[in-house]
Amino acid sequence: MTMKRASVSMGTFTVVGMLILLPIGAFAQQAPAESAARPSEGIVHTVVAGDTLWDLSSKYLGSPWKWTEIWERNRFLTNPHYIYPGIQVVIVPPGAREFALEQEPAAAAGPAETPAAAAPSVEAVQPPVPRVTPPRVPYLDIKPEEFVRAGEFLKDAPTGIGAIMGGKEPKVGFVEGDTVYLSLRKEIPAGQLLGVYRVRGPIDSPGKRPVSGYVKYLIGVIQAVPNVDGQAAANVRHSFEDLTRADLISEEIPAYAPVRIDPGADGIPCSVITGRLWNEELAQGDFIYLDQGASAGVAVGNVFRVFVPTGVESGSEAHSAPGKVLFEAARAVVVRVSPDFSTVYVASSSESFAAGVSARRGIPSK
Structure with missing residues (x-):
């Protein structure tokens, strides 16, 4: 197969004394800043009908996908996707306050003493404090x-709580603003948010290990509304792709979490099972799934190098394998891990690659 050349080449950045050959602009950033200003009095929101943590996160934190930041401050909420009108939710806790303690005057005991004359003050010259x-x-x-939308690779076919039966409009695919009718296996209160997921599989890995399973990833968010003619219904709040009758409805809604890059020790050879989509060729910006997970020592933030047996880019690194020489085509960062599999984001690539190629954790020292 002819490999495409990606337009983005590899750069460099430093991680605690390590040299990592990855573009700074496309791969790493400084520690995430506070999502919202922290006024001294804090921010407390009184919930009204229709509010969700997802909406409050969008309003106050700039992204609906940071809703867990609010939930962490309000763990009395048993269901983060359904909150009651009238309750108060802490968005930003109040800042620290300083209190001045009054000092009681010393009790008089005996005649007052005459204070000694103060010595002339000599102002000490303080050396400038270097800025660190x-x-x-x-x-x-x-x-x-x-x-x-990173998704995950699962051994067994995922199950949810139902599916879309149709819509208010006679359409095949539904997008933001549409009203859809649902077939649910449990009762959901009006106002609760639900995730809509696409599932594909079973998928057999073309790599060395015999792995088979399913890919599951988010394609939209819907919000339950009162039943229409006795039928469960919902409004489509957000859609990354058209929602269809074949998609799965779940009470799970993913959230964003900053990923601190920690390359990890060199080792843990593995294979690329597949990409999130049906792409024959994978490259920078894609999510891929590896056939090793936490049970093998993989952790979120680890860096994996992806190797191909053909095609050499200028400056790419060779890696020996029995009977052939592999060349580095991409570097990717683990964003999600299960005991058996890892979800990895391709942060940089010098050429495209296919499922089944090998990968290895760690960045060699120069």
């Missing part, structure tokens, strides 16, 4: 709306 620049903390540079 905090060390750079690398985080994966990825938008929240991309991060939440």
Whole structure:
């Protein structure tokens, strides 16, 4: 297969003394800034009908996919996707306050003493304090709306709580603003948010290990509304792709979490099972799934090098394998891990690659 050449080449950045050959602009950023201003009095929101943490996150934190930041401050909420009108939700906690303690005057005891004459003050010359620049903390540079669509690879076919039966309009695919009718296996209160997922599979890995399973990833968010003629219904709040009758409805909605880059020790050879989509060729910006996970020592933030047996880019690194020489085509960062599999974001690539190629954790020292 002829490999495409990606337009983005590899650059460099430093991680605590390590040299990592990846473009700074496309791969890493500084530690994430606070999502919202932190006024001294804090921000408390009184919930009204129709509010969700997803909406409040969009309003106050700039992205609906940061809703877990609010939930962490309000863990009395048992269902983060359904909140009641009238309750108060802490968006930003109040800042620290300083209190001045009054000192009681000392009790008089005996005649007052005559204070000694003060010695002439000699102002000490203080040397200037050098400004210390905090060390750079690398985080994966990825938008929240991309991060939440990373998906996962599962051994067994995923199940949800139902599916879309149709819509108010006679359409095949549904998008933001549409009203859809649902077939649900449990009762959902009006106002609750639900995730809509696309599932494809079974998929057999073309790699060395015999792996078979399913890909599941988010394609939209819907919000339940009162039943229409006795039929469960919902409004489509957000759609990345057209929602169809074949898609799965779940109470799970993913959230964004900053990924701190930690390359990990060299090792853990594995194979690319597949990409999130049906792409024959994978490259920078794609999500891929590896056939090794937490049980093998993989952790979020680890960097994997992806190798191809043909095609050499200028400056690419060779890796020996029995009977052939492999060349580095891409570098990717783990964003999600399960015991058996890893979801990895391709942060940079010098050429495209196909499912089944090998990968290895770690960045060799120069």
